[in-house]
Amino acid sequence: MTRTILVAGTASHVGKSTVAAGLCRHLADRGVDVAPFKGQNMSNNARAVLAADGDAEWGEIGVSQYVQARAARVTPTTDTNPVLLKPRGDGESQLVVHGEAVDDVEAGDYYETHWERARDAAADAYRRLAAAHDVVVAEGAGSVAEPNLRHRDIANVETARFADADVLLVADIERGGAFASIVGTLELAPDDVVERMVGVVITKFRGDRSLLDPAIETVEDRTGVPVVGVLPYDDPGLPAEDSVSLPDDEGVRGDDDGVPDGRAVTVGVPRLPRVSNATDLEPLARVPGVRVAYLPPSASLDGVDAVVVPGTKNTVDDLLALRETGFDAALAAFDGPVVGICGGYQLLGERIENAHVEGTGDRRVVDGIGRLPVATTFSADKRVEAVTRAVSGAGPLSGASGTVSGYEIHMGDTHALAPVDRPVGPESAAVGDVAGTYLHGLFENRTMREAFVEAVYDAAGRTRPERDGGRRSPYDAAAALVRDHVDASVIDLG
Template sequence: MSLNERECSKKDTLPARTIMIQGTASDVGKSLITAALCRVFTNDGWRTAPFKSQNMSLNSYVTWEGKEIGRAQGMQADACGILATTDMNPILLKPTGEMSSQVVVHGEPLRDYDASEYRENYLPAAGGIVREALQRLRETHDIVVLEGAGSPAEINLKDRDIVNMRMAEWADAPVILAADIDRGGVFASIVGTLELLEPEERDRIGGFIINKFRGDVSLLQPGLDWLEARTGKPVIGVLPFMPGLELEDEDSLSLSKQHAYEQIDAANEMRELDIAVIRLPRISNFTDMDPLRFEKDVRLRYIEHAEQWGYPDAVILPGSKNTIEDMIWLKETGLAACVQKHAAGGGAVVGICGGYEMLGTRLYDPLHVESMVNETDGLGLFPFEVRFAAKKRTVRVAGTGQLNKRSSPARIEGYEIHMGEVIWHHDKTSIHVHRPFQVKEQRLGTDLNATSSLTPEGASSQDGKQWGTFIHGILHNDNFRRLWLNRLREAKGLSSLPADLRFHERREAAFDRLAEHASRYLNMPLIYGMLGQSKEGKP
């Protein structure tokens, strides 16, 4: 059947089949398992899309329409080889404090809610929003892979659930329950979760995936046999732990474990460039630093205390969901003084988004957009102030980057997500600032070769050692990243290295590696059976 014939016949067929990945807890690997199935189904010829009705994360993604969704769903859309839309994550919660979050609906900020107000006043209406989004996906795809959140056994949350078992019911989706054996107690977590579900919810679960296994699976077999006998449900597969998988994590919960593994690597200690990232309490879009993990000359480490400072070749201040309060924390920990001393001595400092805002002289939030604190001093590296506005800027951009006027420009692209507006001081200090990026908004069909509409963005010192930008993903640009790293190498008397890390290509290879891993260790015929289809029945 041709593509046109398939599109015409689709109008007369049922909506897409659905399957859902839920977990016994947070951080058990739901997002990556979902991505793996997305890639497997796509490779098998099915038009596949991801879906998560409600996501809570500070690691976000900007669609081509300039809308904000959870980064995990953007990554999963990439695994499917399709453009991400807000229908894949219609509700995004971005924590602003211990008990409050900014609620983003179909990519646009609605307002901040505290937990109880959101639960009582907004969740009843949210069900309709997520059902409509899922329905649109089902009308244009063959399979939709749903991802749950946390655990379906959170008894105190079940009466307002829109993301686990109630979502599975709305989608008429069979559920695969994933559990993390690496944290221990895997059999208790699976059986305990089942015990806390209603009978009709237990009936919806078609089997289990045990994730992050290390060791000889034959030693686990008696436990697997007991679990299947105890529950009457199959173990769909035991997924071995995959080290060094070059795909983004859902949120900063994974940072500690990820970098604990890297610190064990002796080769990591011997790398020539030491780059320290300040792990802000409200760090956002930490995946900006991911490519540095795979540069062969970079030792990447995260620091939270002045005692961890050491002798970095460069320091990165990442994004923040609450820039003012993270700036205050920076001063209280002594890290602000470390950054200022480092910069004054000619050290390299980079600020991205919230980190860029901190590089100015002062931060103002009179509308309490991000914080209840009205204002605070910045680090004073650049002559500008930042004021937080009510409207968020979410856009993809593309253009060129040139850290100083003598260096050659490199093509760049990325995305902006911020509510801060930079206001420059027009005095003699501003003549010492270089605007390193020339960019324009990037939409589908944008002519990236046209330069007439480029506008300046960001700031850098005349020598390019200190710089900042609102552009997330700036270090995902291979040639630009290597130009910057080679400047750090030159400062240490080291020879330059070629830009031989192609991060996008490695990421695509990681999707294929993940799909191959899933196909090898999961019972895919059983999963296709849960969908009511066979692999051979592909279009």
């Protein structure tokens, strides 16, 4: 019989995804046939994976379940995340069921018109996973104890019930108030979910573990639920689930690599209001000497050596947001390497046709930033597919060769208005030091990452530091956190 453990939380961003990924890798290392699952997710960081249900070959899931499947050493499918909500702004989300976009909904409408379908989709997907694997590691969403949501909480309450899951509660001590959060969560969560609790894991602890003993004893005496682990503060380097994990305005990633600032280069990334798939930048931040600076639209590009414009859930409105602050003009005048990915590629073009502007109902032509001689025409069709592209190398990617792999999730077709190079397959474009592509996961490919970093160093006139001989696997690092700091009787589920 399949065993299921639900990694639930006292709140959002407490470490559930890391614990779930670590548990998946730990069990896989022990020879257990394990698969991840999240009944309902909300994220604009998505991946294209094989569709497990429906007519399409490919579908979308949240990035965390893709990462957890990799940790479990299984092929990710849409069954690992059967319901995905992709926020579009102004309280509206695109609803994706079994990997396929089915509607744009507001929160109230979703619960009124789509919730039962979503719940059934989640239960069906779980049953298929349970039939194919010995253990399912499910991840909850937000808090497991929201009284206003408990009657329609697919990711937590419903999953605990239809999966007959053991529940592991995760609390983040770095935020403060962790012990009160644990007690409050166990007080407010549904009784049948609390009865399934096998333990509490405290994450992101800095200091002497023994200092927590009095508080742990108090919580255990008060609730009857044991604290089965205290994880030290350590970021394994797993891709973040959503933009909440990005640094604050003008925050920088990659500045802890030991490379002096005078030998480093800075890649500026505009924090688009509706940014999606921001995980595309994380491989760059792991390169020694590369600083990835997340810039508010009002920021200057002074001190920036290159720019990568990420994806967006709404190209037109994010373009207008950049125009309102003057960032579009700064980007138009920038003389270093520039790469646009997906929506970032679209807004670098000359124009966007059949563009929908929020709040107007209009369909019209909107001028782009004009860094590439291309135009994008929007339609209702959405492309979702994992792809492999031939590399010709051009512009800031000119040192790349061979083939690269990634995925495409976008609406709109982009065509050239003048001759362009095609650095990454037929829909890409490059002119001078500017390139655009629809390929998400671009910098996960070593040849692309190295070509871009070399181009940035060359343009900056700096000598690149010695390259890192190798970094630890983020999956193994997450597994070590769980294996070394959580009671084996709870996590050895095989």
